[in-house]
Every structure is written in structure tokens, then in C-alpha cells.
Amino acid sequence: MKKSSSILVKNNIDKNSIDSIAIGGFDGMHIAHQELFKNLNPKGAIISIETGYASITPKNYRQEYTKYPIFYYDLEDIKALDGADFIEMLKNDFKNLKKIVVGFDFGFGKNRAYKADDLNSLFDGEVIVVPEIKLNNSSVHSRVIREFIKEAKIKEANDFLGKEYKICGNSIKGQGLGKDEFVPTINIEVNDFLLPKSGVYVTKTIVDKIEYNSITFLGHRVTTDNSFAVETHILDKNIDVKNENIEIKFIDFIRDNQKFNSFLDLKNAILNDILIARNYFINF
Numbered sequence: 001m002k003k004s005s006s007i008l009v010k011n012n013i014d015k016n017s018i019d020s021i022a023i024g025g026f027d028g029m030h031i032a033h034q035e036l037f038k039n040l041n042p043k044g045a046i047i048s049i050e051t052g053y054a055s056i057t058p059k060n061y062r063q064e065y066t067k068y069p070i071f072y073y074d075l076e077d078i079k080a081l082d083g084a085d086f087i088e089m090l091k092n093d094f095k096n097l098k099k100i101v102v103g104f105d106f107g108f109g110k111n112r113a114y115k116a117d118d119l120n121s122l123f124d125g126e127v128i129v130v131p132e133i134k135l136n137n138s139s140v141h142s143r144v145i146r147e148f149i150k151e152a153k154i155k156e157a158n159d160f161l162g163k164e165y166k167i168c169g170n171s172i173k174g175q176g177l178g179k180d181e182f183v184p185t186i187n188i189e190v191n192d193f194l195l196p197k198s199g200v201y202v203t204k205t206i207v208d209k210i211e212y213n214s215i216t217f218l219g220h221r222v223t224t225d226n227s228f229a230v231e232t233h234i235l236d237k238n239i240d241v242k243n244e245n246i247e248i249k250f251i252d253f254i255r256d257n258q259k260f261n262s263f264l265d266l267k268n269a270i271l272n273d274i275l276i277a278r279n280y281f282i283n284f
Contacts, residue, residue: 013045013069015071015093015094015095016094016095016096017043017096018043018044018045018069018094018096018097019041019043019044019094019096019097019098019099020039020040020041020043020044020045020097020098020099020100020101021040021044021045021046021047021090021094021097021099021100021101022036022037022039022040022044022045022046022047022068022100022101022102023047023049023100023101023102023106023108024036024047024048024049024102024103024106025048025049025050025051025053025054025142026046026048026057026062026070027053027054027055027056027057027142028056028057028142028145028160028161029057029062029065029066029161030056030140030142030145030160030161030162031133031135031140031160031161031162032103032130032133032140032141034066034162035130035133036101036102036103036130037066037068037101039099039101039128039130040068040099040101041098041099044068044099045068045069045070045071045094046066046068046069046070046071047070047071047073047090048062048070048071048072048073049073049075049078050072050073050074050075051075052075055146055192055193055194056142056145056146056149056161056165056193056194058192058193059072061168065163071093079110080110081109081110082109082110082113082114083108083109083113083114083118083122084122085109086108086109086114087119087122087123091123097125098125098126099125099126099127099128100119100123100125100126100127100128101128101130102116102119102127102128102129102130103116103129103130103132104116104129104130104131104132105132106129116129117129135159135160136159140160144160145157145160145161146194148160149165149194149195149196150194150196150197151197152196152197152199152201152253153253154196154201154250154251154252154253155252157250158250158251164204164249164250164251165196165249165250166247166248166249166250167190167193167195167230167247167248167250168190168193168245168246168247168248169188169189169190169191169193169230169245169246169248170188170189170244170245170246171186171187171188171189171241171242171244171245171246172187172188172189173187183233183270183271183274184233184234184238185217185231185232185233186205186207186231186232186233186234186239186241186246187229187230187231188230188231188232188246188248189230190230195218195230196218196250196253197219197256198218198219198220198256198257199217199218199219199253199254199255199256199257200215200216200217200253200254200255200257200273201215201216201217201218201250201251201252201253201254202215202250202251202252202253202254202276202277202280202281203215203216203232203248203249203250203251204248204249204251205232205234205246205247205248205249206246206247206248206249207234207239207241207244207246208244211249212234212235212237212239213234213235213236213277213278213281214232214233214234214235214248214277215232215233215235215254215273215274215277216230216231216232216233216248216250217229217230217231217232217257218230218231219257220257222257222258222259223259223260223263223266224266230248232246232248233270233274235274235277235278235281236278251280252280254273254276254277255269255273
């Protein structure tokens with residue numbers, strides 16, 4: 001029998017107290033995932049199977065979107081298990097397990113040969129299979145949300161997520177032109193998160209737990225040094241940032257990245273971006 005490979009990011013939970021689990025990938029912690037979590041008991045937990053593809057909400061950021069503890073299992077460690085051994089592993093890990101919750105398209109065991117309906121014959125407790133969740137006649141899936149983000153369809157992504165898409169990173173030194181030639185920006189190094197396509201966005205930027213209205217550019221700075229950057233400008237505020245973790249929530253797409261003939265043309269475009277963002281926040 002396969003030994004458990006689970007990891008709990010916050011390790012103060014007694015597994016023996018867990019009586020119900022929801023199993024899935026849970027990248028995005030989106031509205032369909034939340035429907036699964038609604039079926040958990042008060043002493044429930046989330047089992048996240050890590051495939052290496054999670055980029056909407058990387059592993060260390062998922063906990064903020066649920067009250068239930070999250071246990072992580074690496075797919076590489078369990079993918080060779082057949083269905084019965086997988087369930088036996090879970091029962092061994094969670095001695096008081098009485099309920100399993102999965103989505104309609106859940107697959108498990110070697111080569112995903114076992115489906116949600118097979119749980120009833122392999123598990124002697126309660127099994128809940130949550131039906132397909134749709135929004136605007138489209139099935140809600142993490143892979144669809146990823147495509148929305150990559151195509152700058154931010155409003156659609158946010159609707160499926162049930163929240164604003166957010167990335168996190170550390171502030172870094174920029175090229176030094178913004179404050180003198182254009183507008184002051186906070187430059188951010190982002191790892192692990194899926195980035196929207198290059199361009200300018202209406203955003204909210206969180207610094208030291210305070211949320212500010214902002215615009216954010218990401219992409220290659222083709223008019224200046226051609227280096228890749230993620231930089232955000234706080235609207236109508238001058239924020240002093242030093243080596244802080246920065247969070248950016250994406251609200252709407254403004255325009256594609258483009259090369260300008262002069263710094264003056266670029267500055268005028270930035271000022272127009274700011275005007276668009278200001279009007280957005282005034283109207284919404």
C-alpha cells in the first residue's frame with residue numbers, strides 16, 4: 001500500500017479529526033470548486049492533487065480562499081495506484097473519514113481509469129458527486145479560466161473565479177525612467193503565477209495590506225529598453241515601497257502593448273490609460 005505523500009501548508013491540523021474531504025486539482029479555487037466545498041462537514045478538508053500545472057492560484061496561495069485546511073498530494077507519488085489503493089491510502093491518512101466529495105468529471109487511479117461513480121463501490125462512506133457547474137452556458141473549468149487570462153478576457157475570468165484574478169510578487173528596482181520621464185511605478189518580480197497577455201490593465205494594487213486603485217503594465221518595454229516588466233502605477237497616490245510583497249488584482253483590459261515613436265507619445269498614452277482607469281473607478 002502506498003505511503004501517504006500529503007503535505008499540509010499549515011501543519012497544525014490533526015488528520016484524525018477530519019471526517020470529510022473534497023478531492024481535486026483546485027487551481028483557481030473558482031466557483032465550481034466552491035460548490036464542492038459547500039458539501040463538506042464542519043470538520044472537512046480539501047485534498048489537492050498537484051500536477052505541476054497550477055498557475056492561477058499556486059500552492060502557497062490557495063488557503064486564503066477557503067476556511068478548510070488543504071492537504072497537498074503530488075501526482076507523481078500516487079499516479080501508479082489503482083483505485084482501491086488510492087481510497088485505502090486516504091482512509092489510512094484520515095482515520096475518521098466518512099464522506100468524499102468530488103466533481104462530476106473526477107478521475108483517479110492509474111491512468112485515471114476510475115471515475116466518480118466508482119467511488120460508491122470502493123468507499124464505504126458517503127459519496128457526493130457535484131454536477132457540472134455552468135456560467136453563461138459554459139462549463140466552469142480551470143483550463144478555461146487560464147485561456148481567458150492569457151487572452152486578456154479579464155471580466156470573464158473573474159466571473160468564473162468568483163473574485164478578481166490576483167498575482168503576487170516582490171518589488172524590485174526598475175529602469176528609473178518612470179518617476180522622472182513618465183509616472184512613478186512599482187516594479188514587481190512575479191514567479192509561479194500565470195500572467196495575462198502583454199498590455200495595460202485596470203487593476204487594484206495591495207501594498208502593506210492597503211488596496212489602491214491602479215493601472216498595471218506587463219510585457220516587454222518595447223519603447224525603452226525592451227526588457228520584460230510588470231509595473232503598476234498607483235492612481236493619485238505616492239507610495240514609498242521597499243522590498244515588499246505586492247499583490248495585483250486585475251479588473252479590466254485597457255490596451256495592447258505597443259511601440260511608440262517617442263517618449264512623449266508613450267507618456268501621452270500612459271496619461272490616457274490613467275484617465276480610463278480613473279473613469280472606471282468613478283463609474284464602478
